[in-house]
Amino acid sequence: MSDLTAFMGGRLFDGHDWHDNAAILVEFGHVCAILPRSEIPENAEKIDLGDGLIVPGFIDLQVNGGGGVLFNNQTDLAGIRTICEAHAQFGTTALMPTLITDTAAVNVAAIAAGNAAVQARVPGFLGLHLEGPHLALARKGTHDPALIRPMDESDLARTVEAARTLPNLICTVAAETVTPDQIATLVEAGAVVSIGHSDASAEVAGAAFDAGASMVTHLFNAMSQMGNREPGVVGASLANDRVFAGLIADGIHVHPTSIEIAHRAKSGAAGRLFLVTDAMSQTGTDLTEMTLNGRKITRADGALRLADGTLAGADLDMIDAVTFMNRKIGVPLEEVLRMASLYPAEALGIEETYGHLRPGALASFVHLSGDMDVQSTWISGERVWQK
Incomplete structure (x- = not known):
């Protein structure tokens, strides 16, 4: 041959x-x-x-699970392999298994699993996304408040080491709970720092961006909103041309008008809007219930929710996000395809070999x-x- x-x-x-x-x-x-x-x-x-x-194959930078596996509940090589395989049927060729806020021990296990996936050359494995635990309680979303905490020296050292050993690492932190110095240290080590689950002012968010944070996690969701006197994290990220923004395009997490406004704000910028699924273990299965940190999540009417109604990830895959942006929002197909491939690659700085x-x-x-x-x-x- x-x-x-x-x-x-x-x-x-x-x-x-x-x-x-x-x-x-x-x-x-x-x-x-x-x-x-x-x-x-x-x-x-x-x-x-x-x-x-x-x-181009789709690149998903926020994937909590798939194929019946939630990464928090199975932080090992087999779990990562199952997640990657589950998302392939929806066009995803590279993804970041995402660890939702959990204990330090689970965090250690997740990083070890990521390194094992690198050694095993798991098809589709791109690196890890650590979403928390260093978040704001006021914008906790589905994250367990009992597990949210400030970043200490051991957390910083462990994450720095992960950034140096993994091919790619995203760290979602709140701008007001992690210091600019800590952000700068993570970025210097090779991590991409994303602001999310944050109730920060635009000024505090801007300081985080100045320190090296270059992304926001699921724009509009679990962050301070844009007001007339306080732009919040949403306003700070839309006004900063260097900041990339992940978007859950399912028509549930973000209103179509807000999506249109964000897309216009980011068109022509160095930092673009890109698509993420925020998928849980249900992707590629008929599961209707799952658990996270001992709490039940129910799947119904196109959404995943905790018992109190809080959205808990998304019942979304990449091809559905692509078709939603094209058919419902009216974004030209070629631009939507870039939002699913080229722009997330650019957000990681890997566009030389990914995204096109x-x-x-x-x-x-x-x-x-x-x-x-x-x-x-x-x-x-x-x-x-x-x-």
């Missing part, structure tokens, strides 16, 4: 531009060219995926039907899921 493989489909989106009658030429798991079908080398194996679209299909990128892509149904998912040129 040749080392070269040419993948063909109806239309190809490379993350920047559309191509017709073209093929992706892949060698050793990376894209080496996009070229007309008539110029495919004779020694290349040809794989014709048929009609539809070939688009231009030469040098990993050959991770999704084949979609004309109706936007996932037909197959490919990671580094290898098929990981087929309908």
Whole structure:
């Protein structure tokens, strides 16, 4: 068999531009060219995926679980593998298993599991997202208030070490509970610091951004809102062109008008709006109940909620987020696809090899039907899921 493989489909989106009658030429798991079908080398194996679209694989930076596994409840290599496999059927080719606020011991186990996933080369594993425990009680959301606490020296040292050993690490912290010096230390170690579950003023949030925080976690949710005299975390993040913002686009977490406003504010900025699922263990299953820190979460009417009605993650996958943004919000398809691939890659600083299909990128892509149904998912040129 040749080392070269040419993948063909109806239309190809490379993350920047559309191509017709073209093929992706892949060698050793990376894209080496996009070229007309008539110029495919004779020694290349040809794989014709048929009609539809070939688009960059989706990148999800906030994934609490999938396939029946909640990462908090199974912080091991098998749990990470199950989560990655569950999301592949929805077009996700790279994701960050996300640990919701928990004990220090669970945090240690999660980091160990992440390092094990690196060694095992788990397809789709991109790194870890530690969401808490250093958050604001006033904006706790579904996070257990008994487990929320300030960041001490041991927390900082452990997280710094994780940032140095993992391929990528996101730390969600509240701007008012973690100091600018701590943020700067984390960023210097290689972590991406995201502000979330924060009731901070715009001034305090701005100081966190100045210290190196470059992202906000699920924009609008669990953060101080924009008012006429106090812009809050929402206003500070929308006004800062360097700050990326994750968005749960399900029509439940954020009103469509607010989504439109945020998208306009971030269009043309260096820091863009990108899509996340905030998915729990239900993804890829028919589960209707799950537990987090001993509390029951119920799945109904497209949402996940605690007994008191608090939203607890999202009943969402990436292809549904893409179609919602395109069909309900009216964002052009190519821009929505960037929100699901290129922009999260840029938020992590890994856009050289992720988030697009231009030469040098990993050959991770999704084949979609004309109706936007996932037909197959490919990671580094290898098929990981087929309908």
